[in-house]
Amino acid sequence: MAEENKFMLTKDKTQGKVQEFTEQKMEFDYLPWAPAWEIMMEIDPKASVTETFFEHYKLVEGKHQDFMVTEELPYQKTGNSSYVEVEVFMNGKKEKEIYPIMNHRNQDIPDPTMTQVNKSLKRAFVKALAKHGVGIHIYKGEDLPKIYRISIKEINNLDKIIDKFIEDFEIEDKDAVIQAVIDIANKEIKQDFNYLSEITKIEDMNEDQYGLFLRCFNAVKSKYEKDKKKK
Numbered sequence: 001m002a003e004e005n006k007f008m009l010t011k012d013k014t015q016g017k018v019q020e021f022t023e024q025k026m027e028f029d030y031l032p033w034a035p036a037w038e039i040m041m042e043i044d045p046k047a048s049v050t051e052t053f054f055e056h057y058k059l060v061e062g063k064h065q066d067f068m069v070t071e072e073l074p075y076q077k078t079g080n081s082s083y084v085e086v087e088v089f090m091n092g093k094k095e096k097e098i099y100p101i102m103n104h105r106n107q108d109i110p111d112p113t114m115t116q117v118n119k120s121l122k123r124a125f126v127k128a129l130a131k132h133g134v135g136i137h138i139y140k141g142e143d144l145p146k147i148y149r150i151s152i153k154e155i156n157n158l159d160k161i162i163d164k165f166i167e168d169f170e171i172e173d174k175d176a177v178i179q180a181v182i183d184i185a186n187k188e189i190k191q192d193f194n195y196l197s198e199i200t201k202i203e204d205m206n207e208d209q210y211g212l213f214l215r216c217f218n219a220v221k222s223k224y225e226k227d228k229k230k231k
Contacts, residue, residue: 018135031135033122040129044090049125052085075101075117081108084117086124088132095131099124150210155203158214165217169224177220178202184216185209 021035040047053072060069075084087096101112101120109116130136150158166174186198189212199209 018138022135022138029138030123031126031130031138033126036126036129036135039134040088040090043134047088047090049128050087050089051121052087073117074121075112077110080110082110082112084120084124086121086128088125088128090129090132093132095128097124097128097131099127149203150205150207154210158202158210162217165221165224169228181213181217181220184220185213188212188216 018031018039022029022031051074053074054076055070056073056077057068057070059066075082082101083098084101085096085098087094099120101109101116103109103116112120126135127139130139162174162178165171166177171177182199182201189196189198193208193212196208196212199205199213202213205213
């Protein structure tokens, strides 16, 4: 019990450091690995981190025949994805984290570069450390889907498409066209895509909303083209 209380006091003391070094990427908080390591060492100077190495096989062409060789790498491939595994031993307790290797859009990477592997190892370490209670609050709610806004490039491309439409059909009120498409898209969201939030403005759309907006816009454009041909 004395050891447990000592740990809790030490953890409380370093909580300020967790808050101090927490950074934000997009709308999500994270603790960089370097200060996380410092905090771990402050809690337990004898703490250790183990990265799991996995056997990888590859076929090498020889002069007379091909042969199989193995090498150990700090990641494992599985189907169309890959992952790393990191264990943190601290205060007599082990915590392990299996962490998927993903790109900047949180999509699985089947054949990662060593730079991507290294980044995932560092994130796995921080999450394994969180299982010990250090910065665990950062990961509350992480099971919720991560929704990304469309990029500036996509916004600009959409703006050009709308401008071309306005010019071709000699429409004066661009904002009215955008709002009309938003209203059509939101109607579909209410009827068939209720897992999506309603669209308020173009620059705040996520990728799913963007796809729906573009489809509704193309439907409006097609209607204008058909009406024009009839005239």
